[in-house]
Amino acid sequence: MRKKIVAGNWKMNKTQEEALILASEVVNMVKDEVSTDVTVVIGSPYLYLSTLQKHVEPVSNMGVAAQNCHQKASGAYTGEISAPMLKSIGIGYVILGHSERRQYFGETNEQLAEKVNIALENGLTPIFCCGESLDQRNAAGYLELVASQLTESLFHLSAEEFGKVVIAYEPIWAIGTGVTASSAQAQEMHAFLRQHIAAKYGETVADDTSILYGGSCNEKNAPELFACADIDGGLIGGASLKSREFVNIAKSF
Ligand code: PEP
Numbered sequence: 001m002r003k004k005i006v007a008g009n010w011k012m013n014k015t016q017e018e019a020l021i022l023a024s025e026v027v028n029m030v031k032d033e034v035s036t037d038v039t040v041v042i043g044s045p046y047l048y049l050s051t052l053q054k055h056v057e058p059v060s061n062m063g064v065a066a067q068n069c070h071q072k073a074s075g076a077y078t079g080e081i082s083a084p085m086l087k088s089i090g091i092g093y094v095i096l097g098h099s100e101r102r103q104y105f106g107e108t109n110e111q112l113a114e115k116v117n118i119a120l121e122n123g124l125t126p127i128f129c130c131g132e133s134l135d136q137r138n139a140a141g142y143l144e145l146v147a148s149q150l151t152e153s154l155f156h157l158s159a160e161e162f163g164k165v166v167i168a169y170e171p172i173w174a175i176g177t178g179v180t181a182s183s184a185q186a187q188e189m190h191a192f193l194r195q196h197i198a199a200k201y202g203e204t205v206a207d208d209t210s211i212l213y214g215g216s217c218n219e220k221n222a223p224e225l226f227a228c229a230d231i232d233g234g235l236i237g238g239a240s241l242k243s244r245e246f247v248n249i250a251k252s253f
Helices: 016-033 046-056 083-088 099-105 109-121 134-138 142-154 183-201 203-208 222-226 243-250
Strands: 004-009 038-043 062-066 093-096 125-130 166-169 211-214 233-236
Touching (some): 004 166, 004 211, 004 243, 016 038, 016 046, 038 093, 046 062, 109 142, 134 142, 183 222, 222 233
Parallel strands (some): 038 062, 062 093, 093 125, 125 166, 211 233
């Protein structure tokens, strides 16, 4: 049975004080209100990961995610953070290949393959983001284009390794724009990606892979999106900055 997951991506938002208030509110609400078969993850700036991890640790269905990591274990890479460092403070998840990282920091499918490797070697669960731009969606072959992001960054993994990866489909045209993919558009892509995974790794691995939707997901549209057969939760940007709304999304299954 694949996991239901709602992961927040705070991006570069919140001072320390604000981050602690938001996290405490989310932790308390998750404990009281969210079914334990839903995993709730907070994707925080690096600075607060250690503190948030301690906060979240006692809650069995919660985890903390870094928003990136470097592809090397250590070395002369000023300003970077490595997967072994994340492991050393008990972090369980790392968001990799977010479209903002691809767009502003030039991350490529090839580099992301290396990041996925080092994340898995260090026991981190990669939340691997993929998705197409509006121009790509309006051209033929957008389904295959997104599938090729999986092929190029993930399909070198063994079935056992692949089974540890969470996929997040995030159409770039829906991120932070207020325009959500319709549930039919999201379901079409999720089903296509699941078939693509099945063709490589078989039905069982594909059935067990959690594929999250991300892109202007909020408490109003989450119930319809999460009711789709191949949508297993969400990667939530803007709406994860408001505790009540974020937790309501986690209650939308
Ligand atoms: C994201 O950046 O991963 C995201 C889904 O953002 P938003 O929910 O704000 O569109």
